[in-house]
Structure formats: structure tokens, C-alpha cells
Amino acid sequence: DAKTTQPPSMDCAEGRAANLPCNHSTISGNEYVYWYRQIHSQGPQYIIHGLKNNETNEMASLIITEDRKSSTLILPHATLRDTAVYYCNVSPPGAVYGGATNKLIFGTGTLLAVQP
């Protein structure tokens, strides 16, 4: 199973961009990078995922390096409500492998504290 490494905590000023890094140097060719966040005591919330191209949605942008060994999640204008633990995961596409299970492997994540 591919492992991910994230800094344990980061601070960001409200209104500024938050850039959260993740290292996934053992990622396999068909594994996707997924980002989730978890606000205290709630279930993880899906943010974004990608394979090799950069992705953007209404919540965030995902930048994946060309060698796919690391990625950065960007929250363009952080608000206090973005304070949460952010998890980076790699997951095989079960549909591609037929019976493979696309289990998410969570580390301890990055606690992002947005400061007023």
C-alpha cells in the first residue's frame, strides 16, 4: 500500500491561500491522489482527487508533480471554517483492477489552523 507523508500542522491567515503538501513517493502508475478533510468529530469530507493532471473544483486546486511523487492542495482564500485536519490518500482504482478494493489509507494528516 502506498504511504503518504504530511506535515503535522500548518497555520494560515484568513483570506490567504493555504498550500498543503503531501509526499507519496511510492505511488503506483494507476493510483489516484485523494484529499479529504475532517472537521472536529465529523466524518471526512471529500475535497478533490486527481491522477496526473492538475485539477480544480469549487473547493480547491490540486497540483501533482510531473513524477507524481508529491502533490499540493491549494485553498485559494482560506476562511475560519477551513480549519480542519486535511488527509492526503492514494487509492487504486478498483474499477480498473476489477476486484481490487479502493481502500483509502489515512495517515495522521495535517491540522490546518486558519487564523483571523
Add this chain to the structure above:
Amino acid sequence: ETGVTQSPTHLIKTRGQQVTLRCSSQSGHNTVSWYQQALGQGPQFIFQYYREEENGRGNFPPRFSGLQFPNYSSELNVNALELDDSALYLCASSPYKGETQYFGPGTRLLVL
């Protein structure tokens, strides 16, 4: 569109008892995964069900078992509860195995 729901929200049991947790998947989703999250840790994969059959299992003992029903709702059963089973239990559903998983709010289990 209704999201993933779980019941109960909180539960207290004593060591040795059995517990059943329930999950209703998001409309149109046929795959359900269960995760255990101990305090201060990331969620750990327990197992996944696709169309009523187990489709992968994590490193959990056999006393953790599950079911998926024809309407794709699911149950997690834990027998012979131990103190270390105290955790937040999360259910996630996806439209198909291999696709993005969406989590419910979780059930917090305390074993005394």
C-alpha cells in the same frame, strides 16, 4: 439528494457485549466501506461491500463482520467487544467500487 447516514450517533457498551452499527448509503451508490477511527488517528479501513458481497478487508479480526442489503444499506457487527474498540466508526459509500467515497457522520462507540 440524501447523503450517507449512520445510526446511532453515540453508543455505550460494556466489554464482551456485541454491537450493530447501521449505514444508509447515498442514493444511487452500490458500494459501502467501513472505517474505524481511534482518537487522534486517521481512519483505518475495516472492509468494503459491493452488491452484497465483501470486496476487500483490512487488518481486523473476524469478530468484525458486516452485511450489505439489497437496498445497499449496510451493517457493521462487532462481537466480544474490547476496550480498544472504542472509536468513531465511519461508513462511506461510492457509486461503484473504485470511485470516490463519501462519508457519513460516524457512530461514536465507547466500550467500558
